Amino acid sequence: MSETYELSCDCGHVTMTAKGEPKLSLFCHCGSCRQLYNADMLSATGWAHDNVELPDESKLFVHKMDGKDMTRYGCPRCGMTMYGVHKPGIPVIPHALFRKINGGELQDELKPTLHLFYRDRVVDVDDDLEKSQGGEAVGL
Numbered sequence: 001m002s003e004t005y006e007l008s009c010d011c012g013h014v015t016m017t018a019k020g021e022p023k024l025s026l027f028c029h030c031g032s033c034r035q036l037y038n039a040d041m042l043s044a045t046g047w048a049h050d051n052v053e054l055p056d057e058s059k060l061f062v063h064k065m066d067g068k069d070m071t072r073y074g075c076p077r078c079g080m081t082m083y084g085v086h087k088p089g090i091p092v093i094p095h096a097l098f099r100k101i102n103g104g105e106l107q108d109e110l111k112p113t114l115h116l117f118y119r120d121r122v123v124d125v126d127d128d129l130e131k132s133q134g135g136e137a138v139g140l
């Protein structure tokens, strides 16, 4: 099974491709993700570098978070976040970009498998997924 996902921002200025299976699909509740993505939690996939074709950096805005080794890349025209790079150093692509190309639904094979840093949450989530209190589940 080798899916190819052709992703793009809202305005179409930035496109990128992900192929095959993500290494991770999860919700992260840590304070850094909440700050970097300006959201109550990060809902995203993580990919091996070999499985993504990222846009040329000259086409993107690059926001490096103060004091942290965390960077968010997005479209300078429409403002949409395309991906981030933080621990464990792999490109992190929000679920929302995959939903956009699938009629608003997240593809079954990309469904999240756990919650990370659940102890740091600002919202409770009532689902059946594993709630990892810290980052141990992915080696953080």
Ligand SMILES: [Zn+2]
Binding pocket: 009, 010, 011, 012, 013, 014, 075, 076, 077, 078, 079, 080
């Ligand atoms: Zn755009």
Ligand SMILES: [Zn+2]
Binding pocket: 028, 029, 030, 031, 032, 033, 034, 042, 117
């Ligand atoms: Zn996080």
